[in-house]
Amino acid sequence: MSLDMLRKPNSRKKGLKMLVYGQSGTGKTVLGLSFPKIVAVDSEDGYAWYEGTDRAKNIVGILDTQSFEDLSNLLDDLEDSIDEFDTLIVDSETKIHENIQEALIEVEESRALRKGKDVLDANLSIRSYGKIKQLESRLQNLKVKLASQGINIVSIAQAQDEMKDMGSNKRIKIGEKPNMAKNAQFDYDVVLRLFVKDGKYMGIVEKDRTETYERGAEIENPSYANWAKRLTADDNKGNVIVKDFGKDKEKSKVAYEETVVSEMPFKDQVADYVSKLDGQDKKEAFAKKVKALTGSGSLSTLTEEQQSKVLTYMNDNKLEAA
Numbered sequence: 664m665s666l667d668m669l670r671k672p673n674s675r676k677k678g679l680k681m682l683v684y685g686q687s688g689t690g691k692t693v694l695g696l697s698f699p700k701i702v703a704v705d706s707e708d709g710y711a712w713y714e715g716t717d718r719a720k721n722i723v724g725i726l727d728t729q730s731f732e733d734l735s736n737l738l739d740d741l742e743d744s745i746d747e748f749d750t751l752i753v754d755s756e757t758k759i760h761e762n763i764q765e766a767l768i769e770v771e772e773s774r775a776l777r778k779g780k781d782v783l784d785a786n787l788s789i790r791s792y793g794k795i796k797q798l799e800s801r802l803q804n805l806k807v808k809l810a811s812q813g814i815n816i817v818s819i820a821q822a823q824d825e826m827k828d829m830g831s832n833k834r835i836k837i838g839e840k841p842n843m844a845k846n847a848q849f850d851y852d853v854v855l856r857l858f859v860k861d862g863k864y865m866g867i868v869e870k871d872r873t874e875t876y877e878r879g880a881e882i883e884n885p886s887y888a889n890w891a892k893r894l895t896a897d898d899n900k901g902n903v904i905v906k907d908f909g910k911d912k913e914k915s916k917v918a919y920e921e922t923v924v925s926e927m928p929f930k931d932q933v934a935d936y937v938s939k940l941d942g943q944d945k946k947e948a949f950a951k952k953v954k955a956l957t958g959s960g961s962l963s964t965l966t967e968e969q970q971s972k973v974l975t976y977m978n979d980n981k982l983e984a985a
């Protein structure tokens with residue numbers, strides 16, 4: 664790896680990525696509404712009672728949906744309006760997560776019907792689980808990209824019991840976790856679990872990269888104000904560095920495909936290249952080029968030197984076969 668790929672650490676503007684989760688009635692939505700200039704994705708119709716009240720004064724706009732596709736399109740569109748809002752709230756991530764699962768189980772049921780199988784026996788296949796992970800990873804990367812441009816991300820999730828298998832068909836509750844994409848909490852700067860104690864809304868800090876609070880700290884009525892000083896500090900001003908990790912996956916895919924092809928026998932590499940050429944005219948032009956380079960029209964008779972010439976040509980012109 665060239666050192667030219669590295670950047671120097673610097674002060675720059677960045678948004679806070681916060682994950683808030685808890686049981687019903689613990690103040691999750693109220694915490695989210697304390698953030699500035701909000702675009703909210705309301706998947707539970709939970710904002711209806713706040714609209715038109717002082718609680719909703721920071722809302723710029725609301726998208727009512729549980730659809731992964733709607734949220735994905737919104738995240739793409741928001742990049743063109745980056746100066747019109749400061750915070751994106753997804754309330755709740757749980758409903759989006761469930762929507763993806765429900766959509767894919769319906770696909771599996773349709774497949775079962777087409778194959779004459781009992782719909783009740785249809786389960787999510789390994790392929791579908793992979794698709795769920797792919798879709799949710801794309802959403803997370805889009806959120807990270809917005810945060811790198813200075814937008815606060817507040818993901819709100821319902822809590823679910825975390826269980827431990829004790830053997831002999833016995834399981835015990837050992838805690839709670841957010842009901843959303845598996846391991847998604849690692850993408851966030853702050854993770855708060857909300858609960859009610861002695862009639863007060865409380866938040867326990869499970870993670871805080873901003874170092875505003877220590878892990879395990881309990882905060883009464885947590886809100887944007889608890890992190891406002893850190894978010895407006897001098898080291899969170901200036902230019903932005905856009906982080907588009909979604910592109911990294913595409914680069915990895917291309918690099919992997921190139922590695923696989925390069926390890927194929929020569930004839931298979933040529934066949935792969937030709938299969939990607941668009942139109943018979945391009946395929947005929949390639950065959951003529953091979954003969955011009957090698958003096959032969961038969962791949963099986965080419966020497967290693969002649970094969971090398973053909974491979975070099977294919978590599979230099981791989982965009983033709985894209």
